[in-house]
Amino acid sequence: MSELDIIELKKHIIEDLNLEDYTPETLDAAAPLFGDEGLGLDSIDVLELILVLEKYYGLRVASPEEGKKIFQTVQTIADYIAANR
Amino acid sequence: MNVYITACNSINPVFQPDNFSWKEKIETPDVIRFTCKEPDYKAFITDSATRRRMSRAVKMGVAAALQCLADAEVTPDAIITATGLGCLGDTEKFLKTLIENGEDLLNPTPFIQSTFNTVGAQVAIAQKNTCYNTTYVHRGIAFENALTDAILQLGESAVKNVLTGAYEELTDTSFDVQRRLGMFRRGGRAGEGSAFFMLSSETESFCRLKAVNVAFCQEKSEIREKLLAFLCQNDINPDDIDIFISGESGNTDEQPFYDTVENAFPSASTVHYKHLSGDYQTVSSFALWLAVKIIENQAVPAHFLKTGKAEKMDKILIYNNFRNINHSFILCGRQF
Numbered sequence: 410m411s412e413l414d415i416i417e418l419k420k421h422i423i424e425d426l427n428l429e430d431y432t433p434e435t436l437d438a439a440a441p442l443f444g445d446e447g448l449g450l451d452s453i454d455v456l457e458l459i460l461v462l463e464k465y466y467g468l469r470v471a472s473p474e475e476g477k478k479i480f481q482t483v484q485t486i487a488d489y490i491a492a493n494r
Numbered sequence: 495m496n497v498y499i500t501a502c503n504s505i506n507p508v509f510q511p512d513n514f515s516w517k518e519k520i521e522t523p524d525v526i527r528f529t530c531k532e533p534d535y536k537a538f539i540t541d542s543a544t545r546r547r548m549s550r551a552v553k554m555g556v557a558a559a560l561q562c563l564a565d566a567e568v569t570p571d572a573i574i575t576a577t578g579l580g581c582l583g584d585t586e587k588f589l590k591t592l593i594e595n596g597e598d599l600l601n602p603t604p605f606i607q608s609t610f611n612t613v614g615a616q617v618a619i620a621q622k623n624t625c626y627n628t629t630y631v632h633r634g635i636a637f638e639n640a641l642t643d644a645i646l647q648l649g650e651s652a653v654k655n656v657l658t659g660a661y662e663e664l665t666d667t668s669f670d671v672q673r674r675l676g677m678f679r680r681g682g683r684a685g686e687g688s689a690f691f692m693l694s695s696e697t698e699s700f701c702r703l704k705a706v707n708v709a710f711c712q713e714k715s716e717i718r719e720k721l722l723a724f725l726c727q728n729d730i731n732p733d734d735i736d737i738f739i740s741g742e743s744g745n746t747d748e749q750p751f752y753d754t755v756e757n758a759f760p761s762a763s764t765v766h767y768k769h770l771s772g773d774y775q776t777v778s779s780f781a782l783w784l785a786v787k788i789i790e791n792q793a794v795p796a797h798f799l800k801t802g803k804a805e806k807m808d809k810i811l812i813y814n815n816f817r818n819i820n821h822s823f824i825l826c827g828r829q830f
Contacts, residue, residue: 425601427546427547428546429545429546430542451543453547453603453606456601456602457601460599460600463599464595464599
């Protein structure tokens with residue numbers, strides 16, 4: 410995924426998850442999405458992220474196991490999009 | 495049993511919630527739509543994950559409730575919330591997505607947060623409080639019914655402190671719908687706001703909530719009878735009332751009722767507020783907040799005073815009329 414595409418992905422995530430403290434510039438693509446060290450997202454946010462993939466990129470996450478790998482960081486989501494689109 | 499208002503907080507279109515001052519200069523915009531002056535919610539709702547999921551209505555309600563709890567410094571034995579239309583913003587968002595996405599790809603957050611009891615629930619979660627928690631959704635008398643329940647709860651021996659309040663949100667869509675329905679053709683204004691109160695049967699304060707009454711009547715002759723019956727029931731003469739807080743909004747259909755009630759108190763000063771706050775289903779919560787502040791400060795800001803000099807501010811009667819159907823009286827003051 411190009412830098413421009415990652416910025417677009419970040420915009421979707423920020424807007425749909427209402428991450429009011431972040432901008433595409435301040436959202437670190439390598440930061441963990443879950444847990445205290447990262448963005449601190451939770452299970453409801455996973456549903457929102459699944460919708461982001463489906464709505465903007467036409468991708469369906471098939472299994473929970475797959476989801477665990479995809480939703481580690483913004484970068485892993487971008488990699489998944491690049492590989493499957 | 496006496497019921498006292500020991501703390502209160504409001505987010506409204508008139509006063510700045512940050513650095514609130516009763517003496518601040520009040521703006522008097524000539525508009526028919528009033529929007530709240532909102533605080534920086536980070537100070538009230540510190541958890542960013544919780545805050546970012548909340549709509550404007552939820553933030554307004556929760557912030558007012560949490561500040562009221564902080565001021566009261568007690569753990570409530572009951573949390574009672576009132577709203578006419580609930581979390582409209584989230585409801586609209588959810589329904590809009592439902593239509594746009596063909597009932598597919600629905601975001602869970604607006605759906606979860608769109609329920610009427612979201613504010614009461616979020617306050618309970620923030621306080622880790624599992625006490626009695628209910629929400630009244632009764633159009634123009636929701637707040638009065640919440641107050642009535644609070645008084646009944648305080649009548650129970652185990653309940654000493656009840657957090658009671660109301661919230662209402664005015665969205666672009668709801669304002670447009672109201673305008674299209676012609677609701678401002680006969681005068682009147684739209685508004686929004688939230689107000690929460692700590693009611694206590696064990697801690698005395700400068701303001702006592704004496705009685706609440708709701709009435710259904712469509713004729714102005716009936717309202718006078720119901721008012722006098724209410725006063726009689728509470729051993730109050732019309733001359734005892736120092737301040738009459740009128741809910742008149744400028745709507746010419748409703749004005750005859752307000753005039754009838756106002757005329758019953760020839761010696762009282764009349765306060766009005768909807769020209770500054772707008773009208774909404776639970777606006778009497780703002781009127782009660784105004785009454786508490788008048789008693790606390792022993793002053794009425796000039797823009798609220800309609801008639802009289804407001805020299806005495808001990809006994810206050812609030813009257814509200816919701817579309818000439820639902821009428822309510824709230825009696826409060828520092829001496830009864």
